[in-house]
Amino acid sequence: MMEMYILLGFVLLLSIFLGLELISKVPSTLHTPLMSGANAISGIALVGALMLSSAGQMQDILAFGAILFASINVFGGYLVTNRMLSMFKKK
């Protein structure tokens, strides 16, 4: 079990470094869309919510809440980002 965690911890660290490298040079025009797009990605918690187990009413309520709020984050985040990006035009 511990080996699994070490492996996943390794994935976590590498992903953070990758993220820092990818985004370090973003023009300030895109700061808001980037933030909003990243925010939509954090809705990946939806996958986590779907993996929850169902044992009793309390667990069902928690799962429903997690799915509901993560879905708001995902749908709202992507749509708002898309709306914003469609305004950025070069004439």
Next chain:
Amino acid sequence: MENIANIQVIQNIVYIISSVMFILGIKMLGKEATAVKGNYLSALAMFSAVGITCLSLDIDIKIILAGVLLGGLIGSLIAIKVKMTAIPEMVALFNGFGGLATFLIAWSQFNEPSNSMFQHILIMLTIYIGGITFSGSLIAYGKLSEKLKLGKGSMITNIFISFFYLSMPALIYVGAEPYVSEFIPQIPSYFMIFLVLTLVAGIGFVMPIGGGDMPVVISLLNSLSGIAAAFAGLLLLNNVLIVAGSLVGASGLILTIIMAKAMNRTITNILFVGYASASQANVSEEQGEVKPITSDDAYLILENASSVLVVPGYGMAVAQAQHVVREMGELLEENGTEVKYGIHPVAGRMPGHMNVLLAEANVSYDLLAEPDDVNPSMDTIDVAIVIGANDVVNPSATEEEGSPIYGMPIIEVHNAKTVFVLKRSMSSGFAGVQNPLFFKENTRMLFGDAKESIGQIVAEFKD
């Protein structure tokens, strides 16, 4: 048995593909030409990851459908209906919901039997970060939409701040609780108390932070929601959660650092100190006469200018003046004047706020320039028009060593031949520092609502 193992293999392969798409998506989001495609790619990654997870479900499908459909409906409605000027608070709100989801996931995991010590600590950490992200984002939402006026110094704020500081030792306590309860007094319902404390702590974390520092706070909360998702991924042993969460954490962190640098302050100073020293009398009182000007005179000067730099700030957002500003810009260009927009990274209430507003008003993005691009050639600019910006054009930042904002990179409009400052009154900016720019020889003050003032100039051009 073999069947289940196969499903898991397929799921993991799809998760890896999704992770790659997330990485490429966020990379493309960082370039103007590919940003739209990047967002689609990341949405596709989300769709595949969510879809493949549905191959093995424990929760009742009705609950899932109800949650996704209702959440999707609410999220889409907000995203479609929201006005572009309300984007900062919307981003804060969505971000908070993401934090809340991880908070609930960790709570549900806590109710599972037989968590190992490592899992127990992870659960507490995830709850802490997710909870602070949620309630902190709600407070940021309240502040940005101007529904919440409480700030630093009020009694209620101080109480919430105390809870924030109390929450840190509490986190250590709950993390260790099952293992040290033989030695220290046990609190039976410690978990419920911790849940509430976390939410209260998030309020205390964001409440004292002032409006002008909001770009930093929003980026930081954005980063935290990603980190919470990554921790939830560790908890559930799910690699796509870890990768996607970490990417968000990293991007939020970078924005936070960029914002802090643009203010020449450290992140800790912004979060925990604020502009406390601004009230001290070390700011020189060299004032003088301000020279007011009317829209008519401003028009005459602009008509003869060959290059104009527009420097917008939060005041332009408040006055909703972006559309008339664009109109004025176009009329100036027709008149043969070169028009540029100088955008300071922390102008407004979120990273890139001014860019979004001007984009909404249809200003081409290649006209928008950063301070480093415009400062070297500032002395060739005939007229710099400052619209509702203050601290980001304050020459004290370069000239006056005692000033609280000394060292902050600014747009040096005072080096332009003429400066118009559009302002409602003589009040100082967010930092509480008097602005010597207003008293300079080449500065003309155009008092009044920015939208009306520029509207009058536009009308004159059309005559």
